[in-house]
Amino acid sequence: MANATRSCPSVNVGTCSPATSGMGLVNNAFPPEDLLKMRSCNLGIGHTRYSTTGISELQNCQPFVVDTLHGKIAVAHNGELVNAAALRRKVMRHGVGLSTSSDSELITQLLALTPPMEEVDAPDWVARIKNLMHETPTSYSLLVMYTDVIYAVRDPYGNRPLSIGRLVPVSKLHTAVAGEGDTEGWVVSSESCSFQSIGAKYYREVMPGEIVQISKHGIKSLSIVPRPEGDLPAFCIFEYVYFARPDSIFEGQMVYTVRQQCGRQLAIEAPTEADVVSTVPESATPAALGYAQQSGLPYVEVLCKNRYVGRTFIQPNTRLRQLGVAKKFGALTDNFAGKRVVLVDDSIVRGNTISPIIKLLKEAGATEVHIRVASPPIRFPCYMGINIPTKEELIANRPEFKDIAGYIGATSVQYLSVEGLVSAVQGGIPSIQKGERISTKPSRRVGHCTACLTGKYPVELEW
Amino acid sequence: MANATRSCPSVNVGTCSPATSGMGLVNNAFPPEDLLKMRSCNLGIGHTRYSTTGISELQNCQPFVVDTLHGKIAVAHNGELVNAAALRRKVMRHGVGLSTSSDSELITQLLALTPPMEEVDAPDWVARIKNLMHETPTSYSLLVMYTDVIYAVRDPYGNRPLSIGRLVPVSKLHTAVAGEGDTEGWVVSSESCSFQSIGAKYYREVMPGEIVQISKHGIKSLSIVPRPEGDLPAFCIFEYVYFARPDSIFEGQMVYTVRQQCGRQLAIEAPTEADVVSTVPESATPAALGYAQQSGLPYVEVLCKNRYVGRTFIQPNTRLRQLGVAKKFGALTDNFAGKRVVLVDDSIVRGNTISPIIKLLKEAGATEVHIRVASPPIRFPCYMGINIPTKEELIANRPEFKDIAGYIGATSVQYLSVEGLVSAVQGGIPSIQKGERISTKPSRRVGHCTACLTGKYPVELEW
Amino acid sequence: MANATRSCPSVNVGTCSPATSGMGLVNNAFPPEDLLKMRSCNLGIGHTRYSTTGISELQNCQPFVVDTLHGKIAVAHNGELVNAAALRRKVMRHGVGLSTSSDSELITQLLALTPPMEEVDAPDWVARIKNLMHETPTSYSLLVMYTDVIYAVRDPYGNRPLSIGRLVPVSKLHTAVAGEGDTEGWVVSSESCSFQSIGAKYYREVMPGEIVQISKHGIKSLSIVPRPEGDLPAFCIFEYVYFARPDSIFEGQMVYTVRQQCGRQLAIEAPTEADVVSTVPESATPAALGYAQQSGLPYVEVLCKNRYVGRTFIQPNTRLRQLGVAKKFGALTDNFAGKRVVLVDDSIVRGNTISPIIKLLKEAGATEVHIRVASPPIRFPCYMGINIPTKEELIANRPEFKDIAGYIGATSVQYLSVEGLVSAVQGGIPSIQKGERISTKPSRRVGHCTACLTGKYPVELEW
């Protein structure tokens, strides 16, 4: 179970439909009604969390809206600019005061600030967006709204996800009751899984570096800003491992299937002499099932979640704190008492959550507990939008890691290799994704950001 | 997925420890801190929901506390008195005004009202409780608190569950960090699963008809009030099927294991030619795994839950209402596209939730969807504390039930038989439960309430 | 400025109109809309605060509603029963558990408990109310609602106020815009001033000991329960001094006019050589104007209220606490700098609020500050519903009272005499009040409760 949190889980956008000029909007964190309500404004963008670089001020709430000489623009941002500090200095040197510490305001003022030469009367927002993309390589997925157009933008490294969905009329959905007030249109979201919630269908991803325009005339790919010669794409591999919902689609493959494949790969790399395979519910379940399928060991459940425990972190009490994570799970004793258990987890960050689970299982009768982790150890900080504990807190960097099994009380511990993870992820990517143009082919070579695992960052980090 | 709700999920009690005179208390619905906080009062009882017979007034909140000539008594009640109306008339005829419509107040006033003859100075609460038990056969599990004693009471039919747990010092729990402020003591709860949350161990059940006294002198079985000659116990079989948490223990067996056994039995009664077996998450998972084990078909996940959807019922929107239940689940397409799916559910009450799930799976590529239900059809109302829809709303009583597969869009539909359910439940009960005395043996014969499935109520219903 | 608070400021009732069968309802503490909303129930009673004898539990909220053999009754109560403890024992001895510590529940159970002999089928609520009135002499104003009738009841001593108002159709009110949805009817409230807020006219008081019936057939005086031979009425004199709103009417006279008369009387009893007369706003203003009129000294304002200060008591801060009451008032320096000020207050309870005001005036330039208090010193506790500080806290019982002027920093301090207060109150009562019947004449002799000033309680206090 990873304790890392993703700063900006989604950037979402409402779009307009050619047929009906109705609008759609999607978000996987706001309750869908709120977003659909915004449809009456014809266009809308929403966002869900504060930026990681800014303090938790109210002003850091997205989207950021400003009035410019040409009217209002609104910007929603998912990611974290690697060169934010330098860009802030540049903007302030121009005489602009920044009222928040968020990247969204910074991006908005950068867009307002730098009119390319050729502009005379009307603003050339696409040129301004390209300008911006040349000034900051990563990481960002953006939605920029101006009067009747929304631009969906993904940085040249494609570090953060961004997907396009098509809003289907309810009358055409078998799962829905037909009715009035029906709409067509386009929706954009960090996670494609949110499309289903409002009756939209996955259409395609925004490509790394791509600027997609959505308006009442439909959807149009305007441009693809290239990466520096030789650089590979760098989509965050941790989205596959932990963050994304299992029914989301990235790079043409379903996250669930990738996780299952990680479990299979793990069974190949780290086979175990044991009686049953199980999961730390619920996030590790696909990997555990993959491990079971590959190894031929029977899959059983050994833990059930206690739904009432979440609140204990809010009003802590000495005894309950001492009981720790164990109280979050009930042991399904009959399934493993007297047996050797392989327990698959998706990731181990600090090591303090898995330990009491192992003790719980042993106390309830497991003769052996083998921990198999469906991702490599995390060793390095992320500067691109994922809140990872400091280097010192990461179990993989601590002396205890040498005897990790002893430290956490497991019979054995084994991790998936970086190569194994990369192959599980890249092995399932189809050779050409939907919506991809031939001309973008050279830059389409496969690549992922594994910085938190390897320390190899996709771009040089400026401070 | 059953839409029935249980009125009174738990009656819980704090108890006192001989060793340390510390107190413990447990509840599986209140956040545990709140309950432990009550420990400082030395004794405490808590409860979680409104009674089913009373309107949802604030006053119906439990426990019910009244001041009597002998001091305060507090009563928490799980269940529904089958002869509540007659008892209300009796109390009011004595000149008592009832300020709520709850059974808890009724029981409290009955206890206050009827001093047995032999009382002179001090109240004989045990005699009063026995009196009460002779006036109302079922259904109730009670906690009655008076100054420094708590009485845990289960009706002679044992219709509602009631378990005793022993609070273990944190220092003796491997899963916990040792610390100060440690406590020993006894806890009582409807569901034994709640014990683990506060570091208590399952001890035993309160027997049907038993009055157990908990005080600083420890725990003591005072009496067992017998059933009428020839009557069997009548523990609610639906606790096994749907309500209880899977890691709870009733009658010496774990609920999860019973559900898994129901799945195995279902595979025997209703085998299917198919490619994969899956579950409607999360409650049907043990039955689905049992079905897979018995049938030899591979178990896969086909649906993932959308956690953000719960709120849509609060602020409904036309489009979202039309999308219905489908938006609650994401389809894990890769696991079943092009395949024949056996989808195991725990129960079908109204039939309106399973239908869109089937459509979702078919739309995503399932070639066949066979519904297998791990319990028999519900046909009759419950008068003992379970909120079941009216007879007219129950799918099993509607004309559509004749062609239920066609009605819900499934390839085939099959239910577990009543006999199959009963054998799955009773097959695993050990011959003698812990804490059971030889003298209770005759009344210990196994029996369950299957009224909602068969219409055979354990007692004659008075109105 | 008195720091005492009245426990139950009002008991209010909606009543039905013969003409339109519309209903009216009034309350001077609930927002009027809430009350009018209740009109749709045809009859309704409301109340505003917790009883003084009960702890601040939610259950003590009024009105108290219980179900009896004959249906629901609801009781709202203003006052405090002098023999509550004895009555509680009586009720509990009958076997009734009391779920709150409020007098309202006690009264309700007493009404439910004691069916007079002659009742056969239908309950004789009037006989039960008379029974109750014989069991408890004071203090209470009651509203008892049963199906389609409300009984308005005042204790035989008339200790707590109760007034009847007539709801006038909006179309007949000059101050209102005519419109649809118009209503007629009767309303009952502790304070007649509340009538105007909803467009009702003051009709008359409920007499001491009177039971008034309000139904769709109109209003009817049923009975007057007499006091013991020789006892005078005992309406709380502090309602005139401090609690009531100045535009309320008691005993045929307006409270404002009584207070002005107290000021005049005070000027006769305690004349002052000074330059200006002023008030501690706002409650002392009528007395101050009376003092100015009688003495011939000019009336000016010397203090203005700071509206933002109220909240300081919620989030206290050391400096602000040190600043104390002075920060609640601004000094209108130009009106008194270099002058001798007579400052009239309505009452002095603890003496800690007037002291900083005097210092504020002196610091701002007043050469002398003479305090004149328009009521006698409070020396005794109230057992009839007024929260007065303990005997020890009352300034009049403390050693400092000997040199009260020196203690609070005033040039001189003088109080109105008890005789002066009584004469100011009784001098303005008309010889016969509206609605009074000849037969009640003997019991109509004038009398007031001055227990907090004299220690003479209207009835013997039972414990």
Place this chain on the structure above:
Amino acid sequence: MANATRSCPSVNVGTCSPATSGMGLVNNAFPPEDLLKMRSCNLGIGHTRYSTTGISELQNCQPFVVDTLHGKIAVAHNGELVNAAALRRKVMRHGVGLSTSSDSELITQLLALTPPMEEVDAPDWVARIKNLMHETPTSYSLLVMYTDVIYAVRDPYGNRPLSIGRLVPVSKLHTAVAGEGDTEGWVVSSESCSFQSIGAKYYREVMPGEIVQISKHGIKSLSIVPRPEGDLPAFCIFEYVYFARPDSIFEGQMVYTVRQQCGRQLAIEAPTEADVVSTVPESATPAALGYAQQSGLPYVEVLCKNRYVGRTFIQPNTRLRQLGVAKKFGALTDNFAGKRVVLVDDSIVRGNTISPIIKLLKEAGATEVHIRVASPPIRFPCYMGINIPTKEELIANRPEFKDIAGYIGATSVQYLSVEGLVSAVQGGIPSIQKGERISTKPSRRVGHCTACLTGKYPVELEW
């Protein structure tokens, strides 16, 4: 009773003390604790309402804080820039996006934007403030905070008030209890009345055009930016008439005394044959007392405020809406029945509030009701921060104004003349105010903004 509202009631500032380097802060709308809490930051500014020109967005909340190349600056603003639209265009033309529609952000960005030539390393904030003052003539009182300095600024016309107070150690205040944690320092507020609430003493006003610096080195007048040759100051005369609290001091005189003088002047201009003089409480009371003193007629109270009515505007109900304003007041009948009443009000804006009051008095027995208004009719909009109804809504611009007495139901209506108001205001101003320097003398000539009464605006209005 005026229905106009003032946009920005106060700009407040905490300042530092030379002696203790403790800090003080004051605000008459925030609860004082909040402000004092800010003291721990050593410097702080606060504000209370949204700007009038901006929509009610959360972002319009003051103070506005931005990060610049030189660090953070915070700006609080009271007033409304007459050339805001032109200045916004200027800022946006420079490429700055404005995230709110408030003047505060506009001023902040103007200060960030325009570095005067001579700046090399450190920012010259005083030069930037002077720059700003040359770009916008009125109306603003500003507080600008930068690291350890606060600048208090008033526009050259002095349209909005700004006063300086000295925080006195609690130990030196007679009205306060001595204690630890004592502080000295300087505080700045729109209204001097707020000083007393936290134990500060009025020191002096910031002069029109003046820039005052407050730091740990104390208080220092840096500069006075002059008005164009020949222009008079233009302090808002409506602060005297209606907005300010009566114990505030402007231009060396107390607001209460000015209002009393307006009442006297009104008695001279509009004498009445009548029996009593009274007020519409509470704002008109000083004018009513002045009228009574000048005319020799006795002053009485005829209305008492109903404190519970405020909430009726939140949940309106047909009947209560029809009852209108009358329900806000109780009639003190005894004081005026059978008499001719002079009712003094401070202003009449729409005419719809005074009308039902007159009817209430007549219905309760007043034989004549003469309305005397202690200010001239409002005829013109304000563009400098006061929310006045549109020209069409103002009663003085409507046809009904011809027979205003008939329209509102009064026996007669008379207003104070503009000349009378100006003489009442200017007659009491001392020839030299405290803190004024000789060199500022020429620009010190007396003058007030009477634009809403006369249409003569102090500066030409740009759009």
